[in-house]
Amino acid sequence: MFVLAEKGMKIIERFIPMRHTDIRELLKFEKTPLNLLVAFTTLVFLVLFVVGATNYLIHGHHAYGVTREHPWGLMIAMYIFFVVSSTGLCIMSAIGHVFEVEVLEPFAKRAIHGALVTLLSGFVVIFLEIGHPLKMMIYNTISPGLTSAIWGMGVLYSLYLIFIVIEFFFLLRHDHKWAKRFGIFGLVVGVAAHSNLGAVFGFLVARPVANGIYYPLYFILSAMVTGCYLIFLMYGFKYKLNFPPEMQKTLVATSKILGLLLAILLFFEIWRMLTAIYGGMEDRAETALHILKSSPFLVGEILLGIVIPFLVILLSNGKAIRTMVFASLGGMVGIFFMRYDLVHDTQLYPMQTLKLREYQLPPSFIEYFPSTTEIFIALGAIGIAITLYYIGDKILYLETDPD
């Protein structure tokens, strides 16, 4: 197998500039405490993934904590988490290399690499969520449900994958003309796919708290925020917080953009809540109030996801880029809660409000907590993303010019 892999690599090397590495070199890294911690965590996550995925393959959906009233759980949230990251990185990359905003160009390649890695990790998760993934590929093609947002999303994300692979290919070859062309396609299809994912929830007439235009728009906005956080994390880790002057300029510009995006996001959130609560429409207002009082929303989404990074940017005029790396770590935790809450909150209000047995209480808010298997797979998918990112970082030239 290794021989085959090596032969494959040799063929690829003919087309894209790569560092020549063998497996032993691939596993070599500087043994700093941080590197060791990340390596160890990643390894643990990968093991958890194998355990979780095996359990799922044996027991199917029974291994998950989902129920009839709450059919979507952590897996869907994780899938969204990854594909949002992918779209966000793709948009941020396009600002630099497609729209030629020079100061943001340095991370174009690394961002597309991140987009590819997160998209693939998202696909891994969704394959372990859909009950019959192979049937999906067949019947999505020969019996398409054109009115279904999931169908649209599937098609658009597949196209998006193809476009960003080609875009990345040209970026690595320094063919800017073609990279730009495919960058435009990737961007347009990515944004379409992603807002379509928002529409998966926005189209639900049965769920007033999600129904409407909010999610398709919010998904694009929060994707860009995610893209900025990930850029801070990728470069913070790469330079161990000692940014070269060029990169400092780029990151200050990124944090200024991020500041604006966060302000808009906060504005979005405030009006979402106010419009949901105003008028007291039972299922919408009660659900919104329930969300408003929950700590994943207040601490996760608002404090970690928006307010802290926003304050760091505001108080330092965007210059505290080192602090922003830590704020971005918290920001990603907040982003995770945004995805998790989005899935969970949509399903909070019971569709059946009558009780079924005489001495029961009538149904109230639906409860859900992920099973161990779900948590293992979710963490494992993060492990997969880090591993793929690491491999790409080792063998490809991800900066503007080959080092």
Place this chain on the structure above:
Amino acid sequence: MANYGMALDYKNCINCKACEVACKEENGVQLGADKHRIWVGVKEIEGLWPNLSIASSTFEPSQCQQCENAPCQEVCPTQATHYTKDGVVMVDADKCILCSYCMEACPYDARYVKEDTMTVDKCTFCSDTRLLRGETTTACQATCPTKVRTFGDLDDPNSEISILLAHREHRTLKTHLGTKPKLFYLI
């Protein structure tokens, strides 16, 4: 070609659950599965003791509403959920990929996961069982001791259900969502 619907004289329901049992038997639903295919909702008695309103104590038999404008059909990515020529919403198990989108989209929580095929299923008005054998009633209707249920063709003006709906006031559930349910609750 028919347009099947059902009228429910729900105030006659005595919550004996014979319909649930008959449905399970006829359509192969596992025993003990709660709220699979059909169920009877219990309304809270209104008022404070001792002034309780006996009239408010009703039971509301429910199931898939066989929506004419079904959200579950709209969202299905593989057309597994489809309308039959008789206007019944059905799931083709071969095409269902268990994405659960229809379970999210149904405003009546009418869908469940069928254990043997691991695909989504729901009430089919016995289309693939009794009606296929040439019978004209559903299992729940045939067994109901208080004759709560009347099943039939809404497009035929002389059918029992059409006559009933022409003469009795009725309501549908969550009408404001525009799903056009074909289960009519007689008032």
